[in-house]
Amino acid sequence: MFELINSLNALTKAVGALTEKVTTEYLNTFEVLYDPETDEPQTAEASKEPPTPEPEKQAVTFVQLRSRLSEISRSGKTAEVKELIAKYGASKLSDIAESDYAAVLAEAEGL
Structure with a gap:
């Protein structure tokens, strides 16, 4: 019975650590994507790459x-x-x- 309780405690700690890590990474990602000075959210693509030119008009069929x-x-x-x-x-x-x-x-x- 003690082994089961110890296993559940270890599992609880592991889930807690995972939750903390995921939450921290999510918040860090949010801070990278959101610039409070401009008050506008940015997409991950927009923050990494310059805007691409529009594709040419499609050919007429x-x-x-x-x-x-x-x-x-x-x-x-x-x-x-x-x-x-x-x-x-x-x-x-x-x-x-x-x-x-x-x-x-x-x-x-x-x-």
């Missing part, structure tokens, strides 16, 4: 282009859509080069 041009065409601007496609040397939408998708979409938004 054929499906996105077709969808938008269809909407414009349905709104009564079918002739303008056909002219825009012809401007890029194509007789139909699928003939337009992928590299021109973004430019075509930008011009289509102006219609």
Whole structure:
């Protein structure tokens, strides 16, 4: 019975030590992430790395282009859509080069 009590006491001390260590580390981390002078919390990433530039715009896909041009065409601007496609040397939408998708979409938004 004494062995069980001694084991439980040792376990209690070990859990107490672990709790103290975790609590101390948590508080230390909080102090690193929180700057009371600026009164703003910081993320761990922000405190270690400089901000990264925004990624470039995503490429326009054929499906996105077709969808938008269809909407414009349905709104009564079918002739303008056909002219825009012809401007890029194509007789139909699928003939337009992928590299021109973004430019075509930008011009289509102006219609």
